[in-house]
Amino acid sequence: QVQLVESGGGLVQAGGSLRLSCAASGFTDNIYNMGWYRQAPGKQRELVAYSSDDGVSEIRDSMKERSTISRDHTKNLVYLQMNSLKPEDTGVYYCYAKSLRVGIAWGQGTQVTVSP
DSSP: EEEEEEEEEEEEEOOOOOOEEHHHSSSOOTTEEEEEEEOOOEEEEEEEEEEESSSSSEEEETTTTTTEEEEETTTEEEEEEOOOGGGGGGGEEEEEEEHHHEEEEOOOEEEEEEOO
């Protein structure tokens, strides 16, 4: 099993910043991709950003100019730095990890609320 623990969510005013962190533990040796999804109230979960071991990183278009994803491979951490936050960024942010051994693992989610 791979366990994921997120931190860094919270309430912030529009224009503010948050840095989400996710720490993986357990069978982490075969993790090849980590990233973030989010789910807004009444909407489907959507991909926000990911970072693969092949060097590919992507961030969804609506956040590309305002966000950065980074990984610390030695500590099995992934970060999402979000700047100039907007109310439409509000949602529960879920960390995930893709592993050759266990498939996909999910964190419990961290709430991000951006007030106008």
